[in-house]
Structure formats: C-alpha cells, structure tokens
Amino acid sequence: MATDKKDIIRQKMLESQKEARIVRKIVLTIFILLVLFIVIIGGGGYLYIKSALNPIDPNSKIQKKVDIPIGSSVTGIGETLESHGIIKNAKVFKYYVKLKNEGGFMAGVYELSPAMDIPEIVSRLKTGKVLAQAAVKMTIPEGKQLKEIAAIMAKETKQKEADVLKQLNDEAFVKGFMAKYPNMLTNEILNSQVKYPLEGYLYPATYSFYKKNPSVEEMVNVMLEKTQDVLSNYSEERTAKKLSNHQLLTMASLIEEEATVKADRKMISSVFYNRIKKGMPLQTDPTVLYAQGKHKQKVYYKDLEVNSPYNTYKHKGLPPGPIANAGKISIEAALEPEKSDYYYFLAAADGTIIFTKTLAEHNNEKAKHISNKK
Template sequence: MTTDKKDIIRHKLLESQKEAKVVRKIVTIISLILVLLIIIVGGGGYLYIKSALNPIDPNSKIHTKVAIPIGSSVTSIGETLEDHGIIKNARVFKYYVKFKNEAGFMAGEYELSPSMDIPEIVSRLKTGKVLAQPAVKMTIPEGKQLKEIAAIMAKATKQKEADVFKQINDASFVKSLMTKYPNLLTNEILNTAVKYPLEGYLYPATYSFYKKNPTVEEMVDAMLEKTQSVLANYSEESKEKKLTVHRLLTMASLIEEEATKKADRKAISSVFYNRLKKGMPLQTDPTVLYAQGKHKQRVYYKDLEVNSPYNTYKHQGLPPGPIANAGKISIEAALEPENTNYYYFLAAPDGKIIFSKTLEEHNIEKAKHISNKK
C-alpha cells in the first residue's frame, strides 16, 4: 500500500472519529435536555398538584352554599366545587379521591369556603358535616347604594346606622383596605370628586358570619373579597377594553340603576358607549338623583340643574365613580355592550325599555309613553 493511500485511510478514520465524537456530544446534550424537561415538567406538575390541593385562599371569610345531589359522581362533585370557587381544579380533586380511595360522599347542601383544603372538603362530604348555622346572615341586593348597605349591616348586627356609615367612610379605614386589596381599591377611589370611596365596591350577595358580633371590617372584608373574586373572571376582558376596575364598576352601576326586570342591559350599555364615543353627555337620571342624595319616582327639569360632578346632564363622560353596587349581569353588560346605533332609551310605565336612534324618535316615544316626567 502506498504512502498516499495510507494517509487517505488515516484521514478518513480521523474524520470518522471526529464525527462520532460530535454525534456522542449531540446525543448527550439531547439526553440531558430531555432529562431536564422531565424534571421540570414533573416538578411543575407536582407543584401544581400540591397547589391545587391547598386552599384557594386560606384567609377567605366567604362561605358558599353548595348542593350535592343524590347520585353525584366524583367528576360532577369536583366540577360543582370548581364552579363555586371552592377548589382550584376539578380533575385534581377527582384524582385525589381515587388515589386515596375515598368513597361514601353524602348528598346534601353544604356551606363550604375557599379557605378549606381538599382533604377537609372530602372529610365534610363523607360525614355530611355542614358548617354551624350562621350567627348573622345578611343579604345585599343589587342596585343598593352605600347608605342603604350601611343600614342593612347595622340592622343585621344591631349597631347604629350612623356609626357603621361613618366607619366605612373613614379615611384611615379606607386606606387600610386599599393596602389589603391593592388591585381592587386603587387611587381612583380617592379622587376628591368621588362622593364615597367604597360606593359600588360592596358586592350584592348573601353573607353569613359565624360569630355573634362581626365587626364592620369583617363584613366589609367579606364583600370586598366577593367583588374581587367576581371581577377576577373578567380581568383579561377588562384589559382588552382598557377599563380599570373603577371605570368598569362605574359603568356597571349606571346600567344597574337604569335597568328594569325586562330591560336589555347590553342594549342600555350600547347607548352609553355610543354617546361617549360621540362626545354626548350620558344624561342618565339616576346620576342626578345620586347627586341630590334622593330617591324619587320622577325627575323634573329643576332637578337637572343640581351642581355636582355626578350630574351627567351637565358633565360629559362617566361620573367620578359608581352610584350603586352592580350585579354580574350589569358587569358583563358593561364589558360586552350590544352593537347598536341607539343613542336614546326610556323606560315605559310597564317596565319596557324603548330604544331610539335619534332625538326626534326619542321625543315621539316619550310623548306616547311618558307625561310630565320633567
């Protein structure tokens, strides 16, 4: 064999060895990456499952009635608990029950809380154990203003209405709540034009307390927690529409106050948004009454002269803040207005809402259905 042939063979062997080393390195790197991915995914899965087994909110004071029908499967129980905001993940609940070989869940109506972990919830469902009967129970209806809510709180706890109202408007109390709920209670509520900082932030619902004399702070905490919990479902939508919590609750409160049982809240919402886009004042009567601090069946022309930033006949745009609390339907309407060309609406005596595109149409409908309103 000639020297040239030997050199060629040696060169090829060296190249093959180099290629083999490169392949081994690549295989090693890929193997390491796969191992790391397995560790990360496994670790992440473990942390997620561990998190899902823990309470959603260990400090929550909310207690929700949850009905478990006879014959419910583990899957349906888990979905019910997740829908009520009691657990984080229905699937994790299902696998936990199967892994622990739990069985014998009892049908019934339970009062459960996001402060409970899954083992405690499972224990209650197996024993049929419900929470003790609440010592204090109060219902805050939709469309209530802060003064009215204070009256409900005072009656439920046998306190003086003036004392309750004074505390929920106390500057230091409000600031302490802002520290506690920074994403809910922002500096917008401290605007000097805002009548009452917590107006519109106390969610309409039924609240149960298991001590005889809950404090004002404990009651307000429960209501703010509920508001925060409800609004969390709409956080992405609010960001897309560039609506702060304060503006969202303000718009929702206007819809709530204008709505009747037969009203289409999304159409009402469309009127408000259409007017805002066109630079027209909202001209909604409930803001005038709120500015006056009155509840009246009729609004007269003289009422429209009230000097207040809440008077949407005199001032364009939204009022400085909410004028009442709003329920879920009105919040959703504020986020998802109907696509219309309406700029006017009025409520007929029978509760029907009549929408119009022009002032001329509106005045014709007004003459038909309403007399001497203003």
C-alpha cells in the same frame, strides 16, 4: 516526502472523523438522557398532580372540623386544608381552583374528610354546607348605594348607622383595604370628586358570619373579597375594552340603576357607549338623584341643574365613580354592549324599555308614556 505528507493528512482526517463520531455519540447520548429526563419529570409531575387531586385516603371514616375564616384567600384555604390533613398539597388546590375558575367560597366551620377529593371539597365550600349555623346572615341586594348598605350592616349587627357609614368612609380604613386589594382599589377611589370611596365595591350577595357581632372591617373584607373574585373572571375582557376596574364598576352601576326587570341591560349599555363615542352627555337620571342624595319617583327639570360632577346632564363621560353596586348581569353588559345605533331610551309604565335613535323619536315616545316626567 510527498507520500509522507499525504499520509499525515490522511491520518489527520481519520482522527477528525473519529472525533466527530465521538462528539455525535456524546450529543446523541445527552439528547436521549434529556428526553428521558423530561419524560420522567413530566410523567412524574402529572402523576403527582393527579394523586394530589384524589382523596388522601378514600377509605377514611374520619370527619374533621375545619374553620374557614371570613375573607380567606384561595391560598389561605388551601393551606388550612393541608394543615388539617384534608388535601395533599395546598398549591395543587390553588391551581385547580384557578384553572377551573372556581370561587365564591363561603366562610364557616365545615365537616370534611380525607376521603373527599378536591372537586368535592370545592363544591362543599361553594355551597356553604357547614356544621355551624350562621349567627348573622346579611343580604345586600343589587343596585344598593353605600348609605343603604351601611343601614343594612347596622341593622343586622345592632350598630348605629351613622357609625357604620363614618367608618366606611374613614380614610385610614379605606387605605387599609387599598393595601390589601391593590389591583382593585386604586387611587381612583380617592379622587376628591368621588362621593364615597367604597361605593360600588361592596358586591350584592348574601353573606354569612359565624359570630354574633362581626366588625365593620370583617363584613367589608368579605364583600370586597367577593367583588375581587367576580372581577377576576373578566380581567381579559376589561383589558381589551381598556377599562379600569373603577370605570367598569361605574358603567355597570349606571346600567344597574337604569334597568328594570324587563330591561335589556346590554342594549342600555350600547346607548351609553354610543353617546360617549359621539361626545354626547349620558343624561341618565339616577346620577342626578345620586348627586342630590335623594330617592324620587320623578325627576324634574329643576333637578337637572344640581351642581355636581355626578350630574351627567352637565358633564360628559362617566361620573367620578359608581353610584351603586352592580350585579354580574350589569357588569357583563358593561363589557359586552349590544351593537346598535340607539342614542336614547326610556322606561314605560309597565317596565318595558323603549329605545330610539333620534331626539324627535325619543320625545314622541316620552309624550306617549311619561308625559309628566320632567
């Protein structure tokens, strides 16, 4: 009986070992197949993407007219190019643009060929080498306020300035763009203390329009698209600094308005942040003038009494919103201030900015350079 039990146990052990070998073979087979699948898919994906970046037909002599409308998104541009047979895949185009951090594409009618690769097409769209000449070319300089931008838009399109400004501040008009750019145009712009909702959001650049009378909506859309493209390049830095887009553009506008040609914007930025950290009011003159709705060469003590949430002599922290548009340099300065222990600055007659640490030093420099400023 004992021998029989031993035989049975031995038999079961042999069967278990056999089953274990079979299981190991199955697992190994599945693993090998999985690795091969990943390699094939990965390799195939790489080859497909590489192929999609290359010209559809390197030997093609065909030239096609492709219209890129104002305000087109990267997705929309890719789909247009694919539908015209200029590129193989719109999604590959989109991811290439995002990966390379490309942007600033210009609207217009382009002459493109299937013989062009994606990098060449991107370059063409950025430089704006178009077939048709722009019917309206509008330049918005840095540091311009919404009222001034409205005047430029009105002049270039032969509209009434008052009508353009009214539309720019129309609630339904603004909310329409808030729905289109929800991550950029937030409820912060509808704060009751904000003077003009779109102030600071119309990016300074030269814009080309290919019909004689572009609408205010078309012009604003392309400017907001540009602003969004610019801001998207700094999303990580902005998040790290715990700033909303609205706060970033507000700080950048203060730097823009205070800066001169010779100004060190990052040092000006450091003064503003130092004052905020210490609980000091910013006391920047451009906010007083903005509150008054005036442009003046000098600010007097009586001006500092203006009753407005924009008056940074009376109210600490940032004003309710931007006081002008800001260019890339000022936006970067708002994100990357210089490290300093300065709390004051003033502009000398030659445009040089003088930075000081104490009020006594500031007043001493003011007496030397701007004796009758206030």
